[in-house]
Amino acid sequence: MALAAELIAVGSELLRFGRRDGNGDWLQERLSRAGAEVLGRALVDDDPDRIASQVAASAGRASLVVLTGGLGPTEDDRTREALAAWWGRPLLRDPALVRELHARFARFGRVPSPEQERQADVPQGAVPLANPVGSAPGLLLSRGGVQVVALPGVPAEMRAMAEAHVLPLVRDRAGGAALRARVLHVAGRLESEVDGAVADLYAGEGTVLTILAGAGEVHLGLRAEGSDPAVAEGRLSSLDTALRARLGADVYGADGDTLASVTGAALARAGQTLAVAESCTAGLLAAAVTAVPGSSGWFRGGVVVYADDLKVALAGVPEELLRAHGAVSEPVARALAEGARATARADWGLGVTGIAGPGGGTAEKPVGLVFVALSGPGVGKVRCLRLPGDRELIRRRSVAVALDLLRRALP
Amino acid sequence: MALAAELIAVGSELLRFGRRDGNGDWLQERLSRAGAEVLGRALVDDDPDRIASQVAASAGRASLVVLTGGLGPTEDDRTREALAAWWGRPLLRDPALVRELHARFARFGRVPSPEQERQADVPQGAVPLANPVGSAPGLLLSRGGVQVVALPGVPAEMRAMAEAHVLPLVRDRAGGAALRARVLHVAGRLESEVDGAVADLYAGEGTVLTILAGAGEVHLGLRAEGSDPAVAEGRLSSLDTALRARLGADVYGADGDTLASVTGAALARAGQTLAVAESCTAGLLAAAVTAVPGSSGWFRGGVVVYADDLKVALAGVPEELLRAHGAVSEPVARALAEGARATARADWGLGVTGIAGPGGGTAEKPVGLVFVALSGPGVGKVRCLRLPGDRELIRRRSVAVALDLLRRALP
Numbered sequence: 001m002a003l004a005a006e007l008i009a010v011g012s013e014l015l016r017f018g019r020r021d022g023n024g025d026w027l028q029e030r031l032s033r034a035g036a037e038v039l040g041r042a043l044v045d046d047d048p049d050r051i052a053s054q055v056a057a058s059a060g061r062a063s064l065v066v067l068t069g070g071l072g073p074t075e076d077d078r079t080r081e082a083l084a085a086w087w088g089r090p091l092l093r094d095p096a097l098v099r100e101l102h103a104r105f106a107r108f109g110r111v112p113s114p115e116q117e118r119q120a121d122v123p124q125g126a127v128p129l130a131n132p133v134g135s136a137p138g139l140l141l142s143r144g145g146v147q148v149v150a151l152p153g154v155p156a157e158m159r160a161m162a163e164a165h166v167l168p169l170v171r172d173r174a175g176g177a178a179l180r181a182r183v184l185h186v187a188g189r190l191e192s193e194v195d196g197a198v199a200d201l202y203a204g205e206g207t208v209l210t211i212l213a214g215a216g217e218v219h220l221g222l223r224a225e226g227s228d229p230a231v232a233e234g235r236l237s238s239l240d241t242a243l244r245a246r247l248g249a250d251v252y253g254a255d256g257d258t259l260a261s262v263t264g265a266a267l268a269r270a271g272q273t274l275a276v277a278e279s280c281t282a283g284l285l286a287a288a289v290t291a292v293p294g295s296s297g298w299f300r301g302g303v304v305v306y307a308d309d310l311k312v313a314l315a316g317v318p319e320e321l322l323r324a325h326g327a328v329s330e331p332v333a334r335a336l337a338e339g340a341r342a343t344a345r346a347d348w349g350l351g352v353t354g355i356a357g358p359g360g361g362t363a364e365k366p367v368g369l370v371f372v373a374l375s376g377p378g379v380g381k382v383r384c385l386r387l388p389g390d391r392e393l394i395r396r397r398s399v400a401v402a403l404d405l406l407r408r409a410l411p
Numbered sequence: 412m413a414l415a416a417e418l419i420a421v422g423s424e425l426l427r428f429g430r431r432d433g434n435g436d437w438l439q440e441r442l443s444r445a446g447a448e449v450l451g452r453a454l455v456d457d458d459p460d461r462i463a464s465q466v467a468a469s470a471g472r473a474s475l476v477v478l479t480g481g482l483g484p485t486e487d488d489r490t491r492e493a494l495a496a497w498w499g500r501p502l503l504r505d506p507a508l509v510r511e512l513h514a515r516f517a518r519f520g521r522v523p524s525p526e527q528e529r530q531a532d533v534p535q536g537a538v539p540l541a542n543p544v545g546s547a548p549g550l551l552l553s554r555g556g557v558q559v560v561a562l563p564g565v566p567a568e569m570r571a572m573a574e575a576h577v578l579p580l581v582r583d584r585a586g587g588a589a590l591r592a593r594v595l596h597v598a599g600r601l602e603s604e605v606d607g608a609v610a611d612l613y614a615g616e617g618t619v620l621t622i623l624a625g626a627g628e629v630h631l632g633l634r635a636e637g638s639d640p641a642v643a644e645g646r647l648s649s650l651d652t653a654l655r656a657r658l659g660a661d662v663y664g665a666d667g668d669t670l671a672s673v674t675g676a677a678l679a680r681a682g683q684t685l686a687v688a689e690s691c692t693a694g695l696l697a698a699a700v701t702a703v704p705g706s707s708g709w710f711r712g713g714v715v716v717y718a719d720d721l722k723v724a725l726a727g728v729p730e731e732l733l734r735a736h737g738a739v740s741e742p743v744a745r746a747l748a749e750g751a752r753a754t755a756r757a758d759w760g761l762g763v764t765g766i767a768g769p770g771g772g773t774a775e776k777p778v779g780l781v782f783v784a785l786s787g788p789g790v791g792k793v794r795c796l797r798l799p800g801d802r803e804l805i806r807r808r809s810v811a812v813a814l815d816l817l818r819r820a821l822p
Contacts (some may be wrong), residue, residue, distance in 0.1 A: 012621075013621055013623070014438070015449055015450065015451075015452065020431065028426070038426055038456065039425075039426065039455070039456045039458070039461060040453065040455045040456065040461060040465065041426065041453065041454040042453040042454070042465075043452040043453070044450070044451045044453065045451065047450065047451045049472065050450060050451060050472050053468050053471055053472050054451065054453075054466065054468055057464050057465055057467065057468030059462050060464055061460065061461050065465070066762075111459045135773065162673070180799070212424065213695065250555075261688065278697075280616075281698070282694075282697050282698060282700075282701035282710075282712075283689075283693075283694030283695065283696065283697025283698035283700075283701065283713070283715065284694065284698040284701075285692060285694065286689075286693050286694030286697075286715040286717075287692070287694035287695040287698050287806075289693075290693035290694065290695075290715075290717065290808075291802070291803065293768070293770065293802060294770065295717075295770050296717055296718070296771075299693075299717050300717060300718045300721060301693075301714065301715045301716045301717040301718055301725065302694070302714070303712065303713070303714050303715070303725065304687070304694065304697040304700065304701075304705075304712045304713045304715065305712045305810040306697075306710050306711060306712040306716070307707070307711045307712055307755075310711060310712040310755055313754075314712065314714065314725070314754070314755075343724075344718075344721055346727075357704070358704050359704065359705065360707075391702070391704060395702075395794055404413055
């Protein structure tokens, strides 16, 4: 079994504006790789009672609790005090830490204020953890087999201290046990279809599989545990193989891969280039493609032809086609793909036209109707989609389908 | 004082892949508007002991605890059982709920399985909450002045039930006290500059101000409390006025406004149109503009000219300019803006060229160097930026600067 861990992010600001607890996301991934499993996360405001009560709850059900935030010099920073209260020990000023603080400030020709000296306060018996990047030390407390670690909330400080103090501790406590994780990315199938194909693989010996739908994609999370790294690795790789056998070419990549990065890598291998002509996605496809570093090696550019007269002027769509079939139609999608390819002198052209809503739909051409076309060497394909979701989802799903169409056409 | 609330999201899947607790984000905003303040949030896996322990912790420090998830029919759904354990009461099958479940399934010609009947289990004495959208009822428990509500994790069901059952309860309990909140959006200033300008306004009588940096923007969160809605509204509006007096035209909007929506509204009022020519942002600017519903009324389209020869062919940039100054230069940015405007026959043209990295930088033209140009009726402006951050941030910040440049030029 992996070491059970919980994370607590401290800070009233984290509870405003739907902010993301980025420290927690980072810690979760690193702890997981080191052999711990994060089974609970909490956000609490700067109230010391609330912090102490959350530490009590988390420590009651995990072997390791990591707090981030609330260690700075301001009045809002109450984590030290909360930990002392939970531990039932007094908060004492550590003379060695005071000296270090003065030495640190002296290097910048300054003297710490009384408030800043609060950073040298330590619950009696806790171990201060050195901060290689900033002034606030961390804290390590042990109680009844549970280790509680407090780290600063500044991401660079938190990361450096987690790497120096927390991850070695986890690797040590996780002992021989090892954990391996991977995400497989699937395109071209609905979540329910993937679910049906892999349902019997959700729980295997030492493995867990989870499924998550994205915009036009499905992600499979694989986790494997073992008594040592080789066993865990073997189990992960067997599960990976079983999934790929079921899903075939619908699995387009793993972990950091994106549809755009995988498609771009295939273009680069083939020494070929891409151009796009977008109506309803209006730049989103080009932006997804160029999010990949080095995309200038295989992406030429494209046109965003939102107005119909620009479909004619910039993408070379014949006016008769627009008149006969309307802008949202299979022939216009084909013409956009061919126009992108010709105008930008690329090997491959992708064209997208559709109705993203919320307005503009009709009974015949409802919101969510999108045509995606591909034109390439000896290749011409169109897909007609009827996408659910709001404007943003319809646009993102159209981008996924377009990239997937090209990916499957490439060697 | 606002009613103290805490949120608990239940589900192992929420602890994988860095997923966002979207239900919690939504609830936090709605509860806040109804007069509650969310002071803690937690994510726990599907373990009933862990759920019960978190309910105990949250109920110990809040007057209202809202759980989402774990009410479905599968083995993973353990919230009912955890609440019964925390409450110290047995879990009983409610015959009325069983009948409702059968009636609901009968409408689709089906019969609930024994697993699906688990959704009719209720901790003795808890109030079942009707689910107008799905089959899993919610639950309401009261203990020692604390109300605990459990809602399904499916967003549409959760929202409908929160609106029907939870928000009225909050408005009722918040009584006469009222809370008002607003976010002001600021462009064209660094977070530290905004911070310096508003520092003395962070805490006022019955008001709290918080600051948060976005990509090329700064967001100010305003909250005001009062003994009745008029007092809260008056305080919010005084703070709003004070902030706008300090920041002037740098405040571009409030709440749901975006730079693109505000700029688009100004274009629509003026009866004018926009076109773009993008190199390093490569579609991201066009995509941001067209994320606004109805943008077809004022956005014509544009060109994505990633390859230099397309800057000439599609945006009409003179080859001599490229040779003399390089693609990332002030004259080329100007030519892109003018080219966009001319090619797409728009009133305004925006051009962006720069080095988004991670590669491609030189000592003279480092990563983060971006030129943004605007061309319009009697107007020609260029801004040279040296942006920090990674590829994604550099591109998003460039988009914000481009939109802000146009916004300030419009009447």
